[in-house]
Amino acid sequence: MSFTLSKGWARGGTELRDVWDLTDIENDAFWLVFASAEEVYDPDGSGELRIAPAPEDMVAWLQANPYLKTEKPKPTTVGGEKGVQFDAIVSGAPEYPECTGCPDLALFYESAGATAGVEKGEKLRFIVLDDVKGQTVTIFVEASAPGFDEFVPEAQKVVDSVEWGGS
Incomplete structure (x- = not known):
């Protein structure tokens, strides 16, 4: 995968085989994440961070998240x-046991043992592509609700520049 970045973007974390994230230099609450999740956190209401294999239907899984x-x-x-996109609001979060540094709502368990997740009140745009060289790719734009409409066009420029390349 390759894409074009304008000024104002920074790598958000370590390079992983399953997650690539970028952040806005001006506002580190604005993120653009590319994920090929192998495992997810099951929002089963137990109050624990339960890891499960990534679902076959990522769109249905995200939409079923309470x-x-x-x-x-x-x-x-x-x-x-081809894929689909939809916006979402993080309307709540489970009451996890003490978890220093964990996001309010954990979504994907990353290969390095970290957590890709979002915060209560944030607005998101999910783009789910079911078959990119045999893998499901989930792209999400994450921002505070008040800054979302301003940030989405900048993130969309990056998304529009994506080329999958290679085989």
């Missing part, structure tokens, strides 16, 4: 690959 208020998916393409 802590995400999601809109109806719309068709989209990224780098020529």
